[in-house]
Structure formats: structure tokens, C-alpha cells
Amino acid sequence: MADQILFFIEVVVGGLLAGTMYSLVALGFVLIYKASATFNFSQGAMVFFAVLAFVGFMQDFNVPFVLAFFLAVFLMIIVGLCTERLVLRPLMNQSEDTLLMATIGLGYVLEGLAQAMWGVEVRRLDLGIKDFPIPWIADNLKLFISAIDLTAGIVAFGMIIGLTLLFKYTKMGLGLRAVADDAGAASSIGIPLKHIMLLVWSAAGVVALVAGMMWGARAGVQFALVDLALKALPVLIIGGFSSIPGAIIGGLLIGAVEKVLEVYIGPFFGGAIEGWAPYVLAIFFLLYRPEGLFGEKIIRRV
């Protein structure tokens, strides 16, 4: 019995830690939604684009780790700049659906560009952290927790605290929230809309890069990252589109529930139910609590 409980805890903890990966992707999504009320469908593509560029700089040009990181950050700022100038500004005041479709297009552009520049083969990313159980925890608590999962969890936690502080207590964060609330009113009292947008998209780019590094170190840098990042969408529905803590809790919940379902119910159906379980979970949330766990109740219900 004790073994079973231990195993259950292990499954849940593994799921929670894997869920932080979803949280990281969802975080970038929330950032942009909070500041511009745009559903950025290209967040997954940004993850792929950013980390592929990072790995590409390191492996093809032998750029050292830190420099490659800053180059990738710089690249994501340029992407943010171009997006603001070429996609968002011409589409200002358009309906949410139009913007969503435009970001689907943007996602295609980023995926295509990334592959055209760096090729399509799977690349290995070695962060120096191993995907093995941490011996200390394995010995003392009898739990097998992968080091990379734990690192991702800590990084995600750090980013959430940082971003929450940024949004809550800085002047910039106040500006961001003002723009999100009413872009027209915000710009009429002198908040520079362009800078805010650029800032937010760059921040989302950096979050995407970090998320990509965590995913990439685990599963290799490859196109499948884009599909995995789609799972951030049910995470957002569960957590609420405009809540940073929501993104985190939603990610953890999805990660834990899909692992538990996969381990305990999956075998009866031939496995691989984690491919769709998060989406079905999201549907239930939509039916009973459409604003998500932490979202504001401003969703337009039919």
C-alpha cells in the first residue's frame, strides 16, 4: 500500500513538474493577452523559433552559451519589433478573431523562417542538467524526480514572481495594465502604446526562449515543440487568459491530471490519452467555469 501511495505521489510530482513546462508557454501567452487583448496563437512558434536560434548560434557558429542566449534575446526583441510594426499596428481595433487569425499566420512565418535558417533536423540541447533522477531525493524520500524537471520548476517559479512583481509594483506594469484595460484611454493620457507593445512582445519572446530551452533540453529541439506548445491553450482556459498565477496553476493541473489519467486509466484504452485529455478537461471547464480558475469575468458569453 505504501508503495502504491509513493508511486502515486511520484506520478503526481512528475506531472506537476512537467506541467511547469506548459506553464512557461502559457505565461508568454498571458503576457500578451494582458497587455493587448490579443490571443497570440504564435506563442508556440515563438518557442520553437527562439530556442532553435539559440541552439543554432551555439552549434553552427560556436558562440558561447551566454552570448548565444543574449543573441537569441536580441533576436526575439527584433521579432517583437517587427510584429508590432507590421502586424499589430495595421490591425489595431480589429476584432479579436481577426487578430487571432493574423497570429496564426505569424506562427507560420516564424516556423518557416526558423526551419529555413537552421534546417529541420532534431538538435540536441545540453544545458548541463541531466534528465536523471536526483540521487539525494531518490535516496531520502524514495521519489524519483528528474533534475531537469526540477530546474524547470524553479525557473518557472522565479519568472512568475518576477513578472507578477513587474505587473503589480512598477510604473511600467501599471502602464501595461492600463493599456490592457482600455488602449485608447491609456494612449490619451500619454502612455506610449508602441513602447508598451514592443516591451510586452519582447518579454513574451524571452519567456518563449526560456520555455524552449527547458523543453529542448528534455526532448530535443524539434518541430514537435510547436504541437506540444498547443497544450498551453487548455492550460489557459483552465487558468484564465489574463492571470499569471492562473497560467501556472493551470499548467500544473494539466500536467498532473494528464499524467495521472495516463498512468491509471490510459492502459485500459491503449495509452496515449494525454494527447487529448487536456482538451477534454478544458471543455468541462468551459461548460462550468468559462472564465477559468483565476480569470476575470469579462468573457463574452454567447
Add this chain to the structure above:
Amino acid sequence: MTYTRGDLINLAILLIVGVVVIPMTVSSGYWYTSILIPWLCLALATIGQQIIMGYTGQLALGAAGFMAAGAFACFNLILRVPGIPFVGALLISGLIAAAFGILFGLPSLRVRGIYLMVATLASQFFIIWMIDKFGWFKNYDSSGIITAQDIVIMGKPFTSPIEMYLVIVAVVTPMTLIAMNMARGSTGRNWMSVRDMDIAAESMGVSLLKTKLQAFAISSFYCGVAGALFAFTYLKSLEPVAFDIKLSFKVLFMVILGGLGTINGAFIGAGFILLFPVLLNYIGNNVFHGAIDATIISAIEQVVFGVLMIIFMIYEPLGMAKLWETIKMKITGLFSKK
């Protein structure tokens, strides 16, 4: 359903070109198997997506899932029901896809926009998983790729490219006409009123429940039939992987680039998305003599589709069909002035 003389002339010209001129002049199998057949199949699926997205305004992203449902339903019907006519199997598989459409369309009664998109993504992943994991659907074939049966109508097999093309024309033409009629009849008006302002539509007596579910059912019926045709004539095999999320995105692009809320836009969009890669490959082979890697070419293709999508969203949200109308107006205006 009344037609103007212009409609009838256009239809007659299209039919003569489609049924007489093309089979008589085009003899190479390549044109049929690689261009005409997939074009018509995907155009039919695009009409389905058009109904739900362009006419009813529901952002659904699961066309490929419904196509897979139709394809595998058709395969199983022919396999397990002895003596079932092909057209009958096709219709029933459309109905089965429609049942899935209604089921996964239910969330549309409560949510819209990206929320609905996530709900329809569930259908995409769930249907593919179901087909993949339950051996019965694949007749316990372990290879994962099943050869589609030959199309047999009234005892005559239709297996050569031209014959299969004719079968598709015989299915796509009436379905397109029906879609056009639905779109401009009361059904379509209901769809569009829900799209443009659901609250106003409801207060005028349009039942949202009925209209939305009907649109989902008809949309996935079209997708199901298109999927069955796609598998039986173009792929000639059945594998769940062929109907993954990428195909759903492709159909979505066809609708948006072709033009939201137009039936002929479905054909234009499908044609463009299908022909553009062919053109790029041609340029790659003949201008650069294969100096560009095939993966690079497909990446460029992706970039171009994405850029076009953004450009159309900014400058012409009604897509290529509207562009074509504008050009036509300009040309006729040029002549009428003189």
C-alpha cells in the same frame, strides 16, 4: 431556388469544361492524381469549413478530424456491409462525421473565438486517437497503413485517374450547388445572422441552438465526404496520421486566403494552397536546378502562406474571391466606359 440566366450559363460552362473538355484534353495521369483530384477533395472540405467559419462565424479548427471520421467510416462500411453501394457508403460516412460534428459543436453554444477553437481541437485529437487506438476501425491491421478498397459503382470499378476524377466531379458538383443554395437561402441567412450578431438574431426568432448545431452538422458532413473521397482517390490508403492537425490548418488557410463567406473562395483557396508548392518546387528545380534543399523550399512555402495570411487580414479580409471580384469589376468598368 431560382437561378438567373448568368448562373445557368456559368454552370453549363463549368460542367462542360469539367466533364467533357478536361477528360478529352488532359491525358497525363499526373494532372489528375496530383492536382485535380486533391484540389476538388480539399475544396469540398473547405466548403465544409467555410460553412462553419465563413458563414456561421464559429472559429472551429478540426476539419481534418471530421475528414478522418468520414474516411474511416467509409472504409469500414465497405468492408463490413456486403453489397453496399459506394455512394451510399459515402453518404453514411458523411452522416457519421456529422454526428461527431454535432457532438463537438456543443461547446459552441456557450463559448466562441479561441475558446471554441480549443474545444474543437479536442475533436481533432480525440478522433485521430480513437481511430489509432481501437484496432476495429483499422480492421486490426498492424502496419498502420491500410490500402483503400477500389471504388465500384454499379459493378463497374473506377480505378484509373480519369474515372476517379469523374466520380469526384459527380459528387462535388451537386454538393457545391446545394451548399450555394443553402448559403443564399433561409438556412444561410440564419447562419449569417448568427455570425454577424447572435443576440439580434436570437431576438428575431433565430434559434441559436438549432442554427449552430445545424451548421456544425452540415459542415462536418461535407468534411466527412471530402475525407472519404480524399482517402479513396488521392491517398489510396487510410492512415490516421494523414489527417493530423496540419491538414486542419491547411483547410483553415484555404478558407481564409480564399475568402471568408464565399463558396467559390473555397475552390480558389484550395487551388492556391495546392498549386503554390508545386510552383515553388518547379522554380526550385528549373531555375535553381535543385540547388535549394526541398526542406528549405517547404519552409519558404510556409513563410509565404503566413505572410499572405497577414497581408490578407490587413488589406482584404474577404480573401482572393473578393480580390477576383474587384479585378473583374475594374475590367468590365474599363469596357463599359467606352
